[in-house]
Amino acid sequence: MNQDLCYCDGRGGLDRKAPSVSRRGFLAGAIGALGLSSALGEIVVDPNRSRNDVLVVVFLRGGADGLSLVAPYAEDNYYRARPTLAVRKPGREANTLLDLNGFFGLNPALSALMPYYEDKSMAIVHATGSLDESRSHFEAMSAMERGRARATDGEGGGWLARHLAVTPGASSPFRAVAFDAMLPESLTGASSAMAIENIDSFRLQNDDDQAYRKALAALYAEGGDPFAKSGRETLRLLDVLREKGASTPETRTGVTYAENGFAQALRQVSFLIKQDIGLEIACVSSYGWDTHVAQGTNEGWLPTLLRDLGNGLDAFMKDLGPETKRVTVVVQTEFGRRVDENSGFGTDHGRGGALFALGAGVQGGKVFGEWPGLSKEILEGPGDLPVTTDYRNVLAEVLERRLGNQQTAQVFPNHRLQPIGIIA
């Protein structure tokens, strides 16, 4: 995995910069370079009250149908390819597309997001994706989560993990949280990252045993070694969660999160952001986008997912209130779906798809990306929308402009970044 940060010098040699050495070697180098110092192992940086910027990465797992999310209604090919699944052109009636720019329309099931597009805090990138042509969920997700062009490129190690590694600034133990059972591949190899399936379960088994809890605190009260410090930090998080009653995180008045996993995960993200304990990256997954059969047009499988997505994000943004000025959300998926609907009124694995960016810094009210069109001669392979915007260009821009990462080339190795201007 070391070659993640090793690059060829063009003459056949490996140009090994400081961060490219072994873990131990790099750690030793880093401390020298940063000149960190502290008294007897006490915490250097108080992660409290950082009011730092936050990136929320929402991954729609299964391959969300970009053409249903954001439909090119002005192109007849869309209606020809999707005789049953196409959403009707924008109009006054219900179940018609919401016009974005005279060419694309937002799926009406995502209507909760329309105000964000209108007030220019949400942007869309269409025909985006990776260069992975496997059309395999696992491969395509792996490519994206590792920040690669294709699944066969490079080694393990997530793009967010590399981001954390090259931006060592803050030192909160809660820099990255994935609201899932295990860390997603994008955080594989990250320090300062945790997977919390549910804040409710991030607790001591014998949580109510005050004496036991106090004993643990006493055991870990002293010492500057990694375990002692981590023990105190863990207890602090447990305290925070306990005190704040994490099982029912307060939401802003009038905001309701639906009872689905996605919305509840966002509720927890919002809670942690509002606690201001140094959260920089939150990963949330939405599952079930692999709509091979009966995906539905106005009702059914896909519209339900879309409503959950739109309403969840809307509740999240409203719940965050003033905090939205430091929160940027990116919604991505491993690939879009086949242009032609299949005989089962569903769609098969495709290539280019749609990506949403929402919140702080987003140059919204626009659909980014070069639209290749849906005519037969343009389509790729078995009839898929080509990818015209490498997803890495979007992510790199977010890291650079929102999270102060000046080394995005290390996050996305072997990729020449071309900013698209989606983030201010």
Add this chain to the structure above:
Amino acid sequence: MADRTGVTRREALTLGSLTLGGAALLATGCQGVGQWIAGEAAVSARTVKDEPGARLLNRFGYGPRPGDLERVAKDGEEAWIKEQLQPGEEDLATRTRIETMAIYRLSPYDLRDWPENRVVDMLQDAVIIRAVNSPWTLRERMVGFWMDHLNVYARKGIAAYRLPHYERDVIRAHAMGSFHDLIRASAHHSAMLVYLDQQNSTAAQPNENYARELMELHTLGVYGGYTQTDVMEVARCFTGWVEERDMLRPKGKVKFVESLHDDGEKRVLGVTIPAGGKQKDGERVLDIVLEHPATARHIAGKLAYLFTGEEKDSLVAKLESQYKATKGDIPTMIKTIYDEGSWRTAPPLGKRPFDYVVSSLRALDVDCDGGAPLRNALRRMGQPTWEWPMPDGYPTETEAWQGSLLARWNFAYELAGGMKGAGKPVDQLKRWDGDVAEQAVQAVFHRTSQSLGADDLMSVLRGIPDLDPRRALALALASPEYQWK
């Protein structure tokens, strides 16, 4: 007072980084909350006093089982290590338990009827059952070490089905043998080659993955002096080394497919490999890298770190020359590390989750049966066996694991109260009377609190009103002192 051991340069310079949920450090590293630098001021780890035997058993094995410390005290450390260097079979019960598992009973081909998750479960159970129950604890320590050194990710492709065979016939077979044989065996096993994409490597499009990791991780090391050109040339040499068709039927066998092989001349690490070598090209590469001085240095350093937590130049130099003299005879190198003796005084090393769980179970005399609670505990701590996706194996640094504490505490509490696959350790204490705190500490550390020097721990335990055996045991296991070895 507890013994506060000064931390050396190595420990001081490795920054802490908190990893909740048990995730680990990537190559790039990153500093988290635990930033500190020792410089002139030493940092303390909450560890206990050393006593003859304790450190030996903790470092060279997975910690004492009841009676082990007494045996070492009676026969001497030398006798223990000599015995461990020539491991024999496990007891009949453990062997039976392992051999009747479907992963070993069935051929990989027949195992396909089992779902992947079940196969992974069984693989994980087999490893922990042996680690806890085996009297040959040094061999188990080495099996764990080589599993990381030659890591294969169980969930890539159908790797899980190849792993039972790989673990037994590659890792376990050579764990206490010759390093040369170990690497050769891995190079000839489809679990490794397929994991590192050798299957996609052809003359037209050589895949560099295996070639690079063979040099960077398995042999020369990242500073081994190879270039990108060497990587490409080694990749060319290995083109045509693929898994037998029919997937699992040939039990990990690799075959050479001439039509996929690039049979031109190659130049690897300054050595010309003439055209027309066919499968011998790959064998030649293995000779070159195994006999390369950088490999001697790399392996010497890793072994020194395993037992001492440092890479002291004088020790590494000794091991290097031994590597060269013995073609990497593993027991010889371990004995040298033992004889050199700096492991006795080297700074404390944090237990990784597997080490922590296994040493806890051994300490409490558990007859381990594997099972979901143990597997889940390791998963929550971030070290489920065979599930590290990257080829470098789980991190070894203490700070990579400091975020696993909550999961450790919960494991301690659960185990103390009784856990499926691990019995009900608390029953041991219930039979006793008197000083519960003292008994719990003795049950976990196998030493009196006085010999341990764990005054802080004792005063905390004694401060708990109505201390019951379960909480006492759990807190002793959860203590900072028990996270170190």
